[in-house]
Amino acid sequence: xxxxxxxxxxxxxxxxxxxxxxxxxxxxxxxxxxxxxxxxxxxxxxxxxxxxxxxxxxxxxxxxxxxxxxxxxxxxxxxxxxxxxxxxxxxxxxxxxxxxxxxxxxxxxxxxxxxxxxxxxxxxxxxxxxxxxxxxxxxxxxxxxxxxxxxxxxxxxxxxxxxxxxxxxxxxxxxxxxxxxxxxxxxxxxxxxxxxxxxxxxxxxxxxxxxxxxxxxxxxxxxxxxxxxxxxxxxxxxxxxxxxxxxxxxxxxxxxxxxxxxxxxxxxxxxxxxxxxxxxxxxxxxxxxxxxxxxxxxxxxxxxxxxxxxxxxxxxxxxxxxxxxxxxxxxxxxxxxxxxxxxxxxxxxxxxxxxxxxxxxxxxxxxxxxxxxxxx
Numbered sequence: 001x002x003x004x005x006x007x008x009x010x011x012x013x014x015x016x017x018x019x020x021x022x023x024x025x026x027x028x029x030x031x032x033x034x035x036x037x038x039x040x041x042x043x044x045x046x047x048x049x050x051x052x053x054x055x056x057x058x059x060x061x062x063x064x065x066x067x068x069x070x071x072x073x074x075x076x077x078x079x080x081x082x083x084x085x086x087x088x089x090x091x092x093x094x095x096x097x098x099x100x101x102x103x104x105x106x107x108x109x110x111x112x113x114x115x116x117x118x119x120x121x122x123x124x125x126x127x128x129x130x131x132x133x134x135x136x137x138x139x140x141x142x143x144x145x146x147x148x149x150x151x152x153x154x155x156x157x158x159x160x161x162x163x164x165x166x167x168x169x170x171x172x173x174x175x176x177x178x179x180x181x182x183x184x185x186x187x188x189x190x191x192x193x194x195x196x197x198x199x200x201x202x203x204x205x206x207x208x209x210x211x212x213x214x215x216x217x218x219x220x221x222x223x224x225x226x227x228x229x230x231x232x233x234x235x236x237x238x239x240x241x242x243x244x245x246x247x248x249x250x251x252x253x254x255x256x257x258x259x260x261x262x263x264x265x266x267x268x269x270x271x272x273x274x275x276x277x278x279x280x281x282x283x284x285x286x287x288x289x290x291x292x293x294x295x296x297x298x299x300x301x302x303x304x305x306x307x308x309x310x311x312x313x314x315x316x317x318x319x320x321x322x323x324x325x326x327x328x329x330x331x332x333x334x335x336x337x338x339x340x341x342x343x344x345x346x347x348x349x350x351x352x353x354x355x356x357x358x359x360x361x362x363x364x365x366x367x368x369x370x371x372x373x374x375x376x
Contacts, residue, residue: 052236080291212263
């Protein structure tokens with residue numbers, strides 16, 4: 001019998017088997033009724049990762065969940081949680097004379113406080129280029145020694161090691177014309193932020209598979225032990241998600257919260273030690289500005305002293321200024337699990353993917369983009 005390759009194991013049709021999905025949904029319906037009796041009639045689980053939000057919407061499974069179970073979208077979309085003030089700093093960098101701005105494509109349409117975005121800056125003459133890897137930006141800096149190349153770095157523990165590796169390579173190569181932003185957020189402190197809210201009504205977390213592949217399971221332990229909230233690291237195929245929900249419900253029913261790993265084929269308890277070591281070398285923990293939440297201590301990353309010369313906002317002296325959220329936009333409440341996209345008065349009206357007001361509609365992983373594309 002032929003041995004399956006890693007790629008075949010990760011994309012096996014087993015993870016989309018209709019009969020298994022039907023069986024899992026039946027079990028979820030049974031458990032949800034029992035769990036709801038313990039939580040006041042409604043079980044609220046939050047999928048922290050934007051990829052989970054999109055996967056749930058694309059599969060149509062939200063309509064199949066029992067009414068006693070509600071899935072909330074959390075602050076796990078990198079573009080969505082980048083503050084308005086940081087977006088304004090990105091646009092200020094795009095205005096630096098002679099600079100080349102390199103970025104991933106989902107940053108192009110995120111509007112700043114004055115209604116501009118990177119696309120409109122490009123129309124005004126800024127040199128803005130989409131790259132598939134920060135290493136492409138490093139290569140561009142080597143090829144264009146007379147130009148300043150700036151990479152727009154945003155994200156969580158998933159992208160930080162990749163961007164950190166690119167910066168480390170630029171330093172080793174002695175490139176003086178390469179720099180990056182470090183608008184990174186940390187997931188475990190974000191969970192602490194959610195759980196410490198007096199209005200919190202979250203009964204379990206579907207934890208992000210990508211981030212967990214880097215940091216492992218231990219950083220989430222406080223959620224189960226301190227706050228008594230179940231956690232399951234979950235993959236992204238339909239049966240991954242159903243299995244994750246099933247595991248969360250069983251924890252609620254048993255009254256024994258813990259941190260479990262459904263995505264065992266990609267996530268190890270210890271995460272990725274090499275990636276964590278790289279992050280610790282290139283970055284330091286700092287306060288971070290979150291969209292519609294504000295500045296929160298020890299929830300982000302900035303360049304360490306050894307790599308401070310690569311900090312774009314410091315190199316070009318771009319200050320941070322608080323900026324108001326677009327009037328009527330509920331992105332902040334959606335990211336905190338306090339509202340669903342259809343609750344927003346702008347959703348599907350003045351705010352659509354082609355004319356987005358808030359980042360939850362701009363990003364391909366945004367909750368509003370998922371609901372607009374696939375419905376409820």
